[in-house]
Amino acid sequence: MTQKSRKQTKKETADQDEVVTFHYDKVKDFSTWFTEINKSAELSDQRYGVKGLVVFRSWTTVTLKIMYRLLEEELERYGHLPFIFPALVPESNLVKEAQHVEGFSPEVFWCTRAGADTIFEEPLALRPTSESAMYPLYSLWIRSWRDLPFKRYQSVAIWRYDTKMTRPFLRGREFYWIEAHNVFATVEEAEAQVLEDLEITKTFVEGDLAMPVIVLKRPQWDKFPGAVYTVAAESLLPNGRFIQNGTTHMLGENFARAYDVKYVDENEQEQYANQTCFGPGISRMYGAMIIMHGDNDGLILPFVLAPVQVVIIPIPKKGLKEVVIERCRKLEAQLRKAGLRVHFDNTERRPGDKYYHWEMRGVPLRLEIGNREVQDNTVTIFRRDIRTRETVPDKKLVKKVKETGKFVTDELRKRAQAHFDGAIQDANSFEEICEIMESQKVARINFCTLEMEGLACAEKIKDATGADIRGTKLGEQEKPWGLCPLCDKPGTVVAYVGKQY
Amino acid sequence: MTQKSRKQTKKETADQDEVVTFHYDKVKDFSTWFTEINKSAELSDQRYGVKGLVVFRSWTTVTLKIMYRLLEEELERYGHLPFIFPALVPESNLVKEAQHVEGFSPEVFWCTRAGADTIFEEPLALRPTSESAMYPLYSLWIRSWRDLPFKRYQSVAIWRYDTKMTRPFLRGREFYWIEAHNVFATVEEAEAQVLEDLEITKTFVEGDLAMPVIVLKRPQWDKFPGAVYTVAAESLLPNGRFIQNGTTHMLGENFARAYDVKYVDENEQEQYANQTCFGPGISRMYGAMIIMHGDNDGLILPFVLAPVQVVIIPIPKKGLKEVVIERCRKLEAQLRKAGLRVHFDNTERRPGDKYYHWEMRGVPLRLEIGNREVQDNTVTIFRRDIRTRETVPDKKLVKKVKETGKFVTDELRKRAQAHFDGAIQDANSFEEICEIMESQKVARINFCTLEMEGLACAEKIKDATGADIRGTKLGEQEKPWGLCPLCDKPGTVVAYVGKQY
Incomplete structure (x- = not known):
């Protein structure tokens, strides 16, 4: 098993079936990214x-x-x-x-x-x-x-x-x-x-x-x-x-x-x-x-949710086309039999266009089958999440695909968790709340009360930042460490402040 | 394997959870039967x-x-x-x-x-x-x-x-x-x-x-x-x-x-x-x-459609209760593992009341587990459709249940087909059409045309009987054998006349 870095060709010119237009920045311009991913991935x-x-x-x-x-x-x-x-x-x-x-x-x-x-x-x-x-x-x-x-x-x-x-x-x-x-x-x-x-x-x-x-x-x-x-x-x-x-x-x-x-x-x-x-x-x-x-190349779907979990792309060179196609069909049948949602992309488009098409849609794994894979009885698996390739003996295919699929989901979870952990910041003043909201994060604050008497304080935050008091952690009973920064009454709860959809 | 005729106890008095009221005649009074089955089987x-x-x-x-x-x-x-x-x-x-x-x-x-x-x-x-x-x-x-x-x-x-x-x-x-x-x-x-x-x-x-x-x-x-x-x-x-x-x-x-x-x-x-x-x-x-x-005892569901395909009813006598219950649980686990939808009715109701309850709901198969079944390592399977019992060695249970389930569906299909075949009758006159409609059957007639010109003839039938020209068999091109009995023009198609929901 070796990590390879076969050159990525996704930004090649597309054929007439495929309009290659996706190059939006999810972090810098989320709104456009979301609008465009809806169109480009046909969501x-x-x-x-x-x-x-x-x-x-x-x-x-x-x-x-x-x-x-x-x-x-x-x-x-x-x-x-x-x-x-x-x-x-x-x-x-x-x-x-x-x-x-x-x-x-x-x-x-x-x-x-x-x-x-x-x-x-x-x-x-x-x-x-x-x-x-x-x-x-x-x-x-x-x-x-x-x-x-x-x-x-x-x-x-x-x-x-x-x-x-x-x-x-x-x-x-x-x-x-x-x-x-x-x-x-x-x-x-x-x-x-x-x-x-x-x-x-x-x-x-x-x-x-x-x-x-x-x-x-x-x-x-x-x-x-x-x-x-x-x-x-x-x-x-x-x-x-x-x-x-x-x-x-x-x-x-x-x-x-x-x-x-x-x-x-x-x-x-x-x-x-x-x-x-x-x-x-x-x-x-x-x-x-x-x-x-999702990232700037399109969607990334957790393995169990992907309509296509594995896409197979043939990369035949110099006269071996039929053998490669035959091989792809075999792999497709094998994966389908194992209960996986697999798609063999046998259209006339170029491999690079196919990569682009299925990456955009977030297919977690791609099998690349070329002459080398046929000769060596191996399969090259590309992971959409971390963009790496691994070549494995084809005997281990089903096990490897299931395992790698799980790794994709785990990696997505890990990334989301890291973002989540980094997003919550304690605030001790109205100004700090505003700053945290400005920086698109979540504020953790001492708050007077979640009973109706606290509404006036919540409205001060809402008016200034557009954010809401989302509530207090259920079960954990987090202990407030100071006064409510809005009304200066003692905090009775630790509340989370953030914007919402 | 033997056919047995253990006495049916379903019309026993029910306990207070179960209101035993279903005794409607589907053929003689369909409308009441349908209303009541909707209530009694909780459809x-x-x-x-x-x-x-x-x-x-x-x-x-x-x-x-x-x-x-x-x-x-x-x-x-x-x-x-x-x-x-x-x-x-x-x-x-x-x-x-x-x-x-x-x-x-x-x-x-x-x-x-x-x-x-x-x-x-x-x-x-x-x-x-x-x-x-x-x-x-x-x-x-x-x-x-x-x-x-x-x-x-x-x-x-x-x-x-x-x-x-x-x-x-x-x-x-x-x-x-x-x-x-x-x-x-x-x-x-x-x-x-x-x-x-x-x-x-x-x-x-x-x-x-x-x-x-x-x-x-x-x-x-x-x-x-x-x-x-x-x-x-x-x-x-x-x-x-x-x-x-x-x-x-x-x-x-x-x-x-x-x-x-x-x-x-x-x-x-x-x-x-x-x-x-x-x-x-x-x-x-x-x-x-x-x-x-359905029949006069309630629903009968085809095996693949039944919410519960097999219900297990314990019938313990003289101190063997725990052993019987234990056995039922084992069978339940075994059938569930085989992918079947199984329910073990371990409520306090009497076996007869349980029979009644699940028969009403059309559960295709019932396992009756009593002392004898425990002693002999057998299982008694009751078929809802033909109301017979068969006792089989429990080693063969899963295979036998799947096979018998299929037999239930086959039997239902056979009955429906027999009714269907007997319901279609040729009619050569307006009077014959009316008689056939009166007897709740379908008339097969020569008909002038299914183009708009034929509407007047169709309306004559509708006015007299409430029935419609439902159309002509697709693909088969049945050959008309005479005149349209409504307008006496040559029949161009064989049409089916019947009432509808």
């Missing part, structure tokens, strides 16, 4: 013609489907079952929980008529989230302590009329998520579910998506409308912005009282149920993952 | 509160997901890639193809406003089907003959404001389907795609769903709005009604001209593309499958 199309609605192209959709499958399997392993509720929710359902309707009303798409002349007596909301659709039926289904715990999820699109700037995947008016809605007899069980949800999110995001996760309990002013409290599993993008991978809401009895979700306990007493809901955003996590791992 | 819930919108419960959803996976894999095997378009379609897109908008306008749900006070300048349709959403972007994506064929699908919900009577799965206002939208250079390739779609449907429906399929080319008056022609893969329910599993539409250049989908051919000439679209209805097929195979 989404923003020309659909309605603000905030984009088309998810095939390269994206294959990965979204893999993400759905992995996370659904995980939820089912933890005892959830799938179901599907209608997308249209009667207005009268939505208004039952006062804070909930107040929170979501400004964002609801309303369906008001059908056909040529049917006006609905009651408008129907396009689900912005499904508590108000589901819980009236939970009230019918749940009767006794024997029906609990009741753990269900659905994988659906939701619609929110977001008036902020939209961006593919990160912030749009239609997005894809999973929503799990669970019911328990006791507060303790519900609290345990909140932790379980976060564990599921962490395992999935840190494992498969290779993104570090910080779990924050949100301030009271930033909780889910109607919830007792909200916790979020967040990642930190290279531009210093938080992205919420998923949130879990402790609903307590709030919704149970509004929607009459009760059960008869073991002593024949009627009780309100305790509820939680959990909403991992699949399309949003995808966007975060693209941004987290 | 759907009609108490959602909006006409035509039902909740798909977990037992249904697990199977829908399996169906999606199987059919998507098949589509991908034939070169389709997934993508996702927004659910909201601007009105101006929809009106571009004149027949299309005329056909769908009466059924569109319109989204007209958002939040408290935003009225949309242009109303947005909830996708009733996605031609008008997709083809404007096809027009941008497809440039050259090198981009063709272009084969894509999405798996989504659609909404149609159907004013007829709604029924769970069969006819509703929100349903789940796959829609594949393909583009070709030539008419011939598009025609070949129509046949490929039908082949995919037949393989899936006849194989996995165990329902015979007849492929009919629809009359011109019953084609998809905007299409050149429409073909349908239909099954025939026990009550004599046709159910459309999926339709494929030959669009020719009609939509390409409306949405400007063009390509430059190999001679540098600009050409309109030829298109097809294909819409297998997942939730509708599920409903058909439930109805086709």
